Structures are given as structure tokens and as C-alpha cells.
Amino acid sequence: MTARCLAVARLARADPSPLLAQVEIVGDNAALAAVTIAAFFVSVVLAAFVTYRFARGYLRTRRRPLLYLTVGLLLLAPLPMFLRLAFGNIESVTGTERRILVTASKFCGLLVILGVVYR
Numbered sequence: 001m002t003a004r005c006l007a008v009a010r011l012a013r014a015d016p017s018p019l020l021a022q023v024e025i026v027g028d029n030a031a032l033a034a035v036t037i038a039a040f041f042v043s044v045v046l047a048a049f050v051t052y053r054f055a056r057g058y059l060r061t062r063r064r065p066l067l068y069l070t071v072g073l074l075l076l077a078p079l080p081m082f083l084r085l086a087f088g089n090i091e092s093v094t095g096t097e098r099r100i101l102v103t104a105s106k107f108c109g110l111l112v113i114l115g116v117v118y119r
Helices: 003-013 017-021 030-061 064-076 078-088 095-117
Strands: none
Touching: 030 064, 030 078, 064 078, 064 095, 078 095
16 A cells, blocks of 8 residues: 555544534534535636636637636636635735735736727
8 A cells, every 4th residue: 555545544544523623613504504615615616627628728729818818717716716715724814815815816807808808
């Protein structure tokens, strides 16, 4: 067995209570919280997939507007989600700073897409 398989096997046998202790649910509806988290991760995957398809289209055609649409879509959808995930877990970043970063990313993405559409 490789070291990676051994680590996975140890995690599978480990007591799940330390992992579950890291999750904190505010309110009384744990099912709704689980559905919300699952929907967020599904939307991250879908946004990344659509951006990937745009990038593949650009690589196939080498048309500059498609490259700009890819960058705009990246700034508009998957990047803000990744920023929320990354900066939501860093204590030194406040909620206001995180919102500013996410909003700036979305704003720049919209500007790039509008630039391509109205060019």
C-alpha cells in the first residue's frame, strides 16, 4: 500500500467526532444547512466547468473575444466563490474585506464581458 492509501485508511478508521466538531450550525435546521453547503459546492463545480468549456473554445478557435469572455466569466462566477471559501477561513480577513474582494471580482468580470459584448 502507498502512503496515501494508508493515510486514507487511517482517516476512515479515525473517530469522526474531531472532524464534526469543526462544523458549527447556527440555528436549528441542520438539513437546510447541509443542502445549502451542497448547493454552494455544486455551483462552484458548474461555474468552473462552464469556464473550462469557454477556455477550451478559445484554445480551439484562438479568437480574442472568446478569451475575454473566458476571463470575464472566471472573474464573475468561480473566482468569487473561491474567494469566499478561501477568505472565509482566514481569521485575519474581516467580512467587510471579503465582501469587497468578491464584489470587486464580480464587477471586473462584468466590465470585461460588457466590453466584449459592446465592442
